[in-house]
Amino acid sequence: MAGDLTAYLKSQRELVDEALDRFLPSDEAGGQILKAMRYSLFAGGKRLRPILCLAAAQAVGGDPQRVMYCACALEMIHTYSLIHDDLPGMDDDDFRRGVPTNHKVFGEGLAILAGDGLLTQAMVLLTDPGVIGDLEPWRALTAAHLVMRAAGREGMVGGQAADLLAERQEPDLATVQFIHALKTGALISASLEAGALLAGGDPEQVTLLSRYGRRVGLAFQIADDLLNLTGDAAALGKAIGSDEARGKMTYPAVQGPAQARETGQRLVDEAARLLEPLGEPAWPLRALAAYIMARTH
Amino acid sequence: MAGDLTAYLKSQRELVDEALDRFLPSDEAGGQILKAMRYSLFAGGKRLRPILCLAAAQAVGGDPQRVMYCACALEMIHTYSLIHDDLPGMDDDDFRRGVPTNHKVFGEGLAILAGDGLLTQAMVLLTDPGVIGDLEPWRALTAAHLVMRAAGREGMVGGQAADLLAERQEPDLATVQFIHALKTGALISASLEAGALLAGGDPEQVTLLSRYGRRVGLAFQIADDLLNLTGDAAALGKAIGSDEARGKMTYPAVQGPAQARETGQRLVDEAARLLEPLGEPAWPLRALAAYIMARTH
Numbered sequence: 001m002a003g004d005l006t007a008y009l010k011s012q013r014e015l016v017d018e019a020l021d022r023f024l025p026s027d028e029a030g031g032q033i034l035k036a037m038r039y040s041l042f043a044g045g046k047r048l049r050p051i052l053c054l055a056a057a058q059a060v061g062g063d064p065q066r067v068m069y070c071a072c073a074l075e076m077i078h079t080y081s082l083i084h085d086d087l088p089g090m091d092d093d094d095f096r097r098g099v100p101t102n103h104k105v106f107g108e109g110l111a112i113l114a115g116d117g118l119l120t121q122a123m124v125l126l127t128d129p130g131v132i133g134d135l136e137p138w139r140a141l142t143a144a145h146l147v148m149r150a151a152g153r154e155g156m157v158g159g160q161a162a163d164l165l166a167e168r169q170e171p172d173l174a175t176v177q178f179i180h181a182l183k184t185g186a187l188i189s190a191s192l193e194a195g196a197l198l199a200g201g202d203p204e205q206v207t208l209l210s211r212y213g214r215r216v217g218l219a220f221q222i223a224d225d226l227l228n229l230t231g232d233a234a235a236l237g238k239a240i241g242s243d244e245a246r247g248k249m250t251y252p253a254v255q256g257p258a259q260a261r262e263t264g265q266r267l268v269d270e271a272a273r274l275l276e277p278l279g280e281p282a283w284p285l286r287a288l289a290a291y292i293m294a295r296t297h
Numbered sequence: 298m299a300g301d302l303t304a305y306l307k308s309q310r311e312l313v314d315e316a317l318d319r320f321l322p323s324d325e326a327g328g329q330i331l332k333a334m335r336y337s338l339f340a341g342g343k344r345l346r347p348i349l350c351l352a353a354a355q356a357v358g359g360d361p362q363r364v365m366y367c368a369c370a371l372e373m374i375h376t377y378s379l380i381h382d383d384l385p386g387m388d389d390d391d392f393r394r395g396v397p398t399n400h401k402v403f404g405e406g407l408a409i410l411a412g413d414g415l416l417t418q419a420m421v422l423l424t425d426p427g428v429i430g431d432l433e434p435w436r437a438l439t440a441a442h443l444v445m446r447a448a449g450r451e452g453m454v455g456g457q458a459a460d461l462l463a464e465r466q467e468p469d470l471a472t473v474q475f476i477h478a479l480k481t482g483a484l485i486s487a488s489l490e491a492g493a494l495l496a497g498g499d500p501e502q503v504t505l506l507s508r509y510g511r512r513v514g515l516a517f518q519i520a521d522d523l524l525n526l527t528g529d530a531a532a533l534g535k536a537i538g539s540d541e542a543r544g545k546m547t548y549p550a551v552q553g554p555a556q557a558r559e560t561g562q563r564l565v566d567e568a569a570r571l572l573e574p575l576g577e578p579a580w581p582l583r584a585l586a587a588y589i590m591a592r593t594h
Contacts, residue, residue: 033459109386119413119417127423190504
């Protein structure tokens, strides 16, 4: 059924949270490092990347539960990147999702290690024969590979480095697009590709979802930038206007808020149209595209 | 031929350096982040882990060149851990291998990202279908998995966290053993296991090399601790006595230098004996075991 997006997101988020707790269980013997890893992993994320991965599996007619391990790995990678981005040597943020950042609670050394631990744990999961089970090994290998490329120098790491170096520089559209495509777009796109690939999707379906992902990822970042500029601090759980104060390169900074909103809307419209060949099982992805820009008002 | 260890190490080191340069090539378009990654990767390491991986492949009768991608991934993981360990939030070291540490050259933010980038690049390599080629996919997956477990919370990340938390505590043997086994032993052992597994080794051979690796890894750390205590700063390229000054938990601190040296010698003797079933092709591993403690005099 083309259903209720809010109910869908809630139920998927609960499934992801349960699975994350299973893949990185609490354990007294795990010490401070495990506590630090779990602190940020369970600090109330939207679980966007895992949900996109599960929805992509469904969209190609596969079983979302079979790709849950990959969905959880994606959230670990996302969380690692937030912990490291918040460090004093990077963005130096004290709050994230309404709670103190990892290094404010556990200290800088342990926060660096908690990030390293989550990134590594993601790879442990993505290559675990016991978890992969009867999936074709080449699909598991390829999914792990494309997720890691999106996380690395050609993706998130490269984007964050460019972002760091671009602070206080004159903003221009090409740089903003480059940074966003790498920093956010790459992993979101990989979430969809990996979900589709692991669930048995054919190359055309994987490509189509990758193209959807690039548009949705960029729109999502524009929406985030707009919220940072104009949103409600209490609802966001972080300071408003912090990007502006830091001279961060964002779409609103380059295009102005009105045109940035238009760009975002165009991207999500394109993304939704791309899904047409997938029909009914792709309804959550279609509804998600529509929702992204709606939340900026 | 049971050959000349010095010549063997030199030729293998050159092969590894060439391969690293191929797997992470210099590229002007790669920007500062690639420069930072390559700066530490080519700062003159001994390439111990890659060489162990290649030697393990040879020891089980396989082709070392086929596991070179894994050898390079291991060196990237090792280098990432050095960059992060040196950060101000961790050990706060200004020099490593005789040159300024990554964050002294590129700044803290980029150094964190250079570490993240190398760890991720290692995983990109370990799962790259184009590089794995005609190796059996389950061997490639399992090798990636065991390397990542050794890098993560159950290995290096866990060991570094325990090390961080143990500073300025009363040293005791159990804690020292735990820290060393995780921080150094796990990846060294995984280097041998992965090399043997990828080269077609059978389960008994892999287990045997893993046991060799645990002993050699521990002995290697003891030798390092002894050198830090008594060695020559110019030869080491870092300050002497820095572990002691920082109240680091080391074997010499717990057992005294003389007994620590005895422990190390016992470990490498055991390690060499373990190799007997592998015969002639294992000569470099046998010679390496003997060399480890010799360099502490």
